[in-house]
Amino acid sequence: MTQTPILTTEGLEKRFGGVVAARDISVALHAGETVAVIGSNGAGKTTFVNMVTGYLKPSAGKISFRGRDITGMSPRDTARAGIRRSFQISQTFPELTALENAMIAEIAALETKGSLSSHAITDARMHAARGVLARFGLEKFADTRVATLPQGVKKQLDIAMAAVDDPAVILLDEPTSGVSVDEKISMMESVITPLMNGEGTVLFIEHDMDIVSRFASRTIAFYEGTILADGPTEEVLRNDEVRKYVIGGTAHA
Template sequence: MSGELEIINLAKVFGGLVAINDVSLKLEPGSLSAVIGPNGAGKTTLFNMVTGHLRPTRGSILLDGEELVGLSPRTIVKRGIVRGFQVASLFGTFTVEEAMAAAVHAHRDRLFDFMGTFPDPDSLERARHVMSLTGLAAKGARRCDSLSHGDRKLLDIALALAIDPRVLLLDEPTAGMGRDESRAMIDRIHHLWEHERMTLVFIEHDMDIVFSIAQTVFVLRSGALLAKGSPAEVRAHPRVIEAYLGSAA
């Protein structure tokens, strides 16, 4: 499976605005990492380049040593990098089980194969396996548009997980959640990572969450990599304290 993601001297310039400035980082296979930084630091822009939705101005993005820059988003998904978007709404009239099976079916290039049964047994088996892992099995018959906010976010992650990613990117998976709901979501994500052992990297503003589960933390500021290291190292880094965490960190 592997899943080593290496970003080398990556930059993105929009006109005169430098959104990402010479960023290099490496995610080891099976690692769990977080990307943090103030609003406007370039976190989502970085994810957009890794997934092919933005083309870098310069630099390289390697998955297991193979260049991704210039590939389409669909091809990058096929290579094994999947991003959790807020896409559950696309399956509003589907049941949870149907949405999951459709995601697997589409990844296997069979979405428009109407000659056989939908969902086919293999797709359904994978869908039910991931539903069990994510705690959605009991809600398989529910329509996607009837789910709570937290369950929609969980379905979004499950849809990404259903297609066997080598690298899973999550952009603020706890956004819009209360404290207890956020804690439950991050515990579920940690469980999924422990079970599947894909390379997982997430953007998050809640520092308690970041420091409780991430093995490595990357800190962006004004598009540049300010610091990287273990949670303890980042928490104690003087420049990080000054720029982001505050003197009380």
């Protein structure tokens, strides 16, 4: 019996005037998958993520989540539906502590579910926020101001905040960008492991093929705004066109 996809895109396209940033993007993601998206700068990777999460309205095509048409839905409504994301540049509050940031994410999750009240800041929510930090190995930074944290830790915190309330789909935009080579593997392990322990689907944009090989069971390669290859990671990374047009241009990005 074939598993029903949790998220699908059909013929997705995005035009900016006369420039086509993405075209004919048809993807089916299943629950529990960990998928890497690769491609050189300008290949359409982030445009795709922005359309799925509501930050860009598609020029054509359809996006379905759990069988529901969510094409053109706002970022707030996609988050409410169960699709979350992190950004290439961490979206945290630098003057607050890591715990305070996690607390804000907890309250925002209540708001997306329509259950935010004047009693949102409670001992229970504080306990939940500490639990989020612990899940991602960040508890030792709970009382540290975010502005003083290393870049890799800021990235972890940003992803931990996006993962509050266990979204069905989480999309990570270049989670290791700005992180030193020595820290990339450990940083990704601390992020992907807790996400994979849930039942959610993880899709991450990545330029480092070592990270892709290690953490993604499936890889989607973008080239000039469309999908060049989609399949098991080892097969995609061996694909002649992917090696010619994608890996050669992104190995050191």
